[in-house]
Amino acid sequence: MTLIECIPNFSEGRRPEVIDEIGAAVASVDGVQLLDVQSDATHNRCVVTFVGHEGPIAEAAFRGIQTAAALIDLNEHEGAHPRFGAADVVPFVPLHSEHMPVCVDVAHVLARRVAVELEIPAFLYEDAARVPEHRNLAVIRGKGFEALREAIATDPARRPDEGQPRVHPTAGAVAIGARFTLIAFNVNLDSDDLELAQRIAREIRERDGGMPRVKAIGLALDDGAVQVSMNLTDYRVTSMADVVGAIGGRAAAAGVVIRESEIVGLLPQDALVQLAKSALHATSLSNAQVLEARVLDTLL
Amino acid sequence: MTLIECIPNFSEGRRPEVIDEIGAAVASVDGVQLLDVQSDATHNRCVVTFVGHEGPIAEAAFRGIQTAAALIDLNEHEGAHPRFGAADVVPFVPLHSEHMPVCVDVAHVLARRVAVELEIPAFLYEDAARVPEHRNLAVIRGKGFEALREAIATDPARRPDEGQPRVHPTAGAVAIGARFTLIAFNVNLDSDDLELAQRIAREIRERDGGMPRVKAIGLALDDGAVQVSMNLTDYRVTSMADVVGAIGGRAAAAGVVIRESEIVGLLPQDALVQLAKSALHATSLSNAQVLEARVLDTLL
Numbered sequence: 218m219t220l221i222e223c224i225p226n227f228s229e230g231r232r233p234e235v236i237d238e239i240g241a242a243v244a245s246v247d248g249v250q251l252l253d254v255q256s257d258a259t260h261n262r263c264v265v266t267f268v269g270h271e272g273p274i275a276e277a278a279f280r281g282i283q284t285a286a287a288l289i290d291l292n293e294h295e296g297a298h299p300r301f302g303a304a305d306v307v308p309f310v311p312l313h314s315e316h317m318p319v320c321v322d323v324a325h326v327l328a329r330r331v332a333v334e335l336e337i338p339a340f341l342y343e344d345a346a347r348v349p350e351h352r353n354l355a356v357i358r359g360k361g362f363e364a365l366r367e368a369i370a371t372d373p374a375r376r377p378d379e380g381q382p383r384v385h386p387t388a389g390a391v392a393i394g395a396r397f398t399l400i401a402f403n404v405n406l407d408s409d410d411l412e413l414a415q416r417i418a419r420e421i422r423e424r425d426g427g428m429p430r431v432k433a434i435g436l437a438l439d440d441g442a443v444q445v446s447m448n449l450t451d452y453r454v455t456s457m458a459d460v461v462g463a464i465g466g467r468a469a470a471a472g473v474v475i476r477e478s479e480i481v482g483l484l485p486q487d488a489l490v491q492l493a494k495s496a497l498h499a500t501s502l503s504n505a506q507v508l509e510a511r512v513l514d515t516l517l
Numbered sequence: 518m519t520l521i522e523c524i525p526n527f528s529e530g531r532r533p534e535v536i537d538e539i540g541a542a543v544a545s546v547d548g549v550q551l552l553d554v555q556s557d558a559t560h561n562r563c564v565v566t567f568v569g570h571e572g573p574i575a576e577a578a579f580r581g582i583q584t585a586a587a588l589i590d591l592n593e594h595e596g597a598h599p600r601f602g603a604a605d606v607v608p609f610v611p612l613h614s615e616h617m618p619v620c621v622d623v624a625h626v627l628a629r630r631v632a633v634e635l636e637i638p639a640f641l642y643e644d645a646a647r648v649p650e651h652r653n654l655a656v657i658r659g660k661g662f663e664a665l666r667e668a669i670a671t672d673p674a675r676r677p678d679e680g681q682p683r684v685h686p687t688a689g690a691v692a693i694g695a696r697f698t699l700i701a702f703n704v705n706l707d708s709d710d711l712e713l714a715q716r717i718a719r720e721i722r723e724r725d726g727g728m729p730r731v732k733a734i735g736l737a738l739d740d741g742a743v744q745v746s747m748n749l750t751d752y753r754v755t756s757m758a759d760v761v762g763a764i765g766g767r768a769a770a771a772g773v774v775i776r777e778s779e780i781v782g783l784l785p786q787d788a789l790v791q792l793a794k795s796a797l798h799a800t801s802l803s804n805a806q807v808l809e810a811r812v813l814d815t816l817l
Contacts, residue, residue, distance in 0.1 A: 222808065250815050268812050312808060398808075404798075461797050477800045486809045489789035496796050497761050498704075499778045508522070508612060508698075509786045509809055512568050515550050516816045 219316050220513065221274045221323065222398075223267055225307040227285045228300045230261040235288045240265055242284040248273035261296025262305070268312070275323050278307055279330060286335055286388035291362045299355075301362045302337070303388040306354060309345075309395045313487050313504050314453050320395035321345045328393045332380030335388070338369065339379040342394035347378050354392055362389045400449045400488060401481035402457050404464045405442050408473040411435060414443035417467045421445070421460060428463060430454045442476060452488045458495055486510060519619050520612040520813065521574045522698075523567055527585045528600045530561040535588045540565055542584040548573035561596025562605070568612070575623050578607055579630060586635055586688035591662045599655075601662045602637070603688040606654060609645075609695045613787050613804050614753050620695035621645045628693045632680030635688070638669065639679040642694035647678050654692055662689040700749040700788060701781035702757050704764045705742050708773040711735060714743035717767045721745070721760060728763060730754045742776060752788045758795055786810060 229235045236256050244251040249269035256263035267277060282304040289303035307327070309320040321344055328339035346352040359365060359375070362384065368375040369390070370382045377390060384390050406414060415435030419425050422433040430451040436444045445464050449455060457478070465475050487504055494502050504510050529535045536556050544551040549569035556563035567577055582604040589603035607627070609620040621644055628639035646652040659665060659675070662684065668675040669690070670682045677690060684690050706714060715735030719725045722733040730751040736744045745764050749755060757778070765775050787804055794802050804810050 220809075220812075250812055252811060252815060268808075457793075457797050457799075475798050478797045479801055480799060480806060483806055483808045483811060486786060486789070486807050489786070489793050489807065492796060493757070493789050493792050496792060497757050497778045498775050499757075499780060501777070501779055506780060506783055507786050507789065507809075508568075508783045509520075509807075509813055511552060511783060512520075512550055513809055513813055513816075515552060516813070 219271050219319050220268055220312040221271060221316065221320055222310040222312060223269075223274050223278050223307065224310065225265055225278060225281055226305045227263050227265065227281070227289070228261065228291060228294050228296070228303050228305050229285070229289050230256040230258050230263050230296065236263045238288060239263070239281050239284050242280040243267050243277045245280060246273050246277040249277040257298075259296070260298035261294060262298045262300065271319050271323050274309070275327050278309075278327055282307065282331055282337070282391060283335060286337060286385065290387040291389045292387060299358055299361050301358050301365050301384075301389050302391040304337075304391050305358075307391060307393045308343070310398055311395075312398075312485050314397070314491075317344055317395060317397065324393045324395045328379040328391075331391060331393070332377070335385070336380070337385045337388050338377035338381060338383070338390045340390060340392045341378040342392050343396040345393065345395040350374060351378065354394065357392050365390060397451045397453075398485050398488070400452055400457065400484050402447045402449055402460065402478065403481065404445045404447070404461060404478045405438065405476045406444070406464075406468050406473050407476040408443055408468070408471075409437075409441050410471070410473065411437045411443050413468070413471055413473060414445050417464055418445050418447075420467060421463050428455045428459065431460060452491065456491060456495065457488070458492055519571050519616050520568055521571060521616065521620055521623065522610040522612060523569075523574050523578050523607065524610065525565055525578060525581055525607040526605045527563050527565065527581070527589070528561065528591065528594050528596070528603055528605050529585070529589050530556040530558050530563050530596065536563045538588060539563070539581050539584050542580040543567050543577045545580060546573050546577040549577040557598075559596070560598035561594060562598045562600065571619050571623050574609070575627050578609075578627055582607065582631055582637070582691060583635060586637060586685065590687040591689045592687060599658055599661050601658050601665050601684075601689050602691040604637075604691050605658075607691060607693045608643070610698055611695075612785050614697070614791075617644055617695060617697065624693045624695045628679040628691075631691060631693070632677070635685070636680070637685045637688050638677035638681060638683070638690045640690060640692045641678040642692050643696040645693065645695040650674060651678065654694065657692050665690055697751045697753075698785050698788070700752055700757065700784050701747070702749055702760065702778065703744050703746045703781065704761060704778045705738065705744045705776045706764075706768050706773050707776040708743055708768070708771075709737075709741050710771070710773065711737045711743050713768070713771055713773060714745050717764055718745050718747075720767060721763050722747075728755045728759065731760060752791065756791060756795065757788070758792055
């Protein structure tokens, strides 16, 4: 089973009929399951979440981009969020960690198709990046559509990975990428010592020389306890168990215990399988042994 | 999501056309996914595995029982496995531990329907049992169809829970139950000391006063190592992590470490969620936070 999640962001958060049409275009592909559509009027942006196998998911992403390009004119778009495309960002995320190469392939093929068929220049980012300078989405997008329109033909650093060096006159450009699942994970300490939580966050986060693929800050909670609030950007590199161990050890040294941890939003089954493999020494455990995965396999 | 697995056993393992027809009857229900059909000619028996929500799963089980009753005559059936019904055993298993009461309800309603519409007496077993003496399937089934045909009207202990005290002339009786998922779990020790594995198995298994819902034996593996081979009949009561801890501690006391553990066959996602809750202190983690479960929810 090569199940892939796609979570494109479109530059429309105010016209429900446009958002609905994009969602319908995505859902029109057999074998694709539309999970969620969220829009934000202030950002003037919507996020569509869907899953499917590599063939259907690429087709659904294409139809979403095509529909957005037909209905959104960036020259008339304003909103709080930076953007450079009608379909602005199209990330593919593998549900099982071993399928990242498939996501990269899907991103590459889609970028070429969008450039050729829709004449929208495409940038490949994160794990799908062909050049290291394009890995970071914020760098690719820069100051957005209006700035890219000027720079794309003249600044070599702004050349697209697929397509001609000119923005589509109304749909702009698109960033297509492959990235790993992010897990939003918080550990709450049985303490009101904010300084302790902040110190532990500094010690464990990658930015300050801590654990790789960990972003962390220390926070005070409303109930008086303190929290180490994290994003784990690759649980294969640093897992939830790893950070619980690191935080628990540092807290214990200060005489504090972990009260509880919490996972915010969704996590892939694979993260639980990895955890079980580690906790149980179950080296051969695979995602295919999970009954729900077997059921999904018969359905998708 | 109230996803339920049903794994009925039918008394037919030799006529493929009959087995196919039973499978087709089950699969004919919208919302039911047929996962597997396995037959055994020696046992003259087949096992059908399917999943669905409470309404569809009950309808599919009914159609399977109805089809088996129409095509199988126990008076002409012989095989190595004990049996008392054309549809012999129909267990419902909750994919999420909190849905056992739903499985019990489904079993009760189905038993009544089978008794009334098909005139097959039904026994309710394990968690669906109405009387403690019926919990154990082996006790209910006794010496099978021929013995029950004589005893059902005269022996109060053999009276069915639903229907008249007479077997169906060709389809016999049926045992309908609700039970928990069993996890087949082995822990291999980095040692050739079979006596150690056997001693640990005795110490941890319920039968000898060990951990509840644990069956265990000690075995020698082909590669020279030894194994504690287990069935965990309720991972909510005793989890994989619990037995790994118990085995690891006892092995360590003898100077032996765990080489690896292995899960045989399938396990429910819920077992992984429970493990994560325990390992991470993630008290609020729910099955609904797993991306795959969310996808399944949109499909079933």
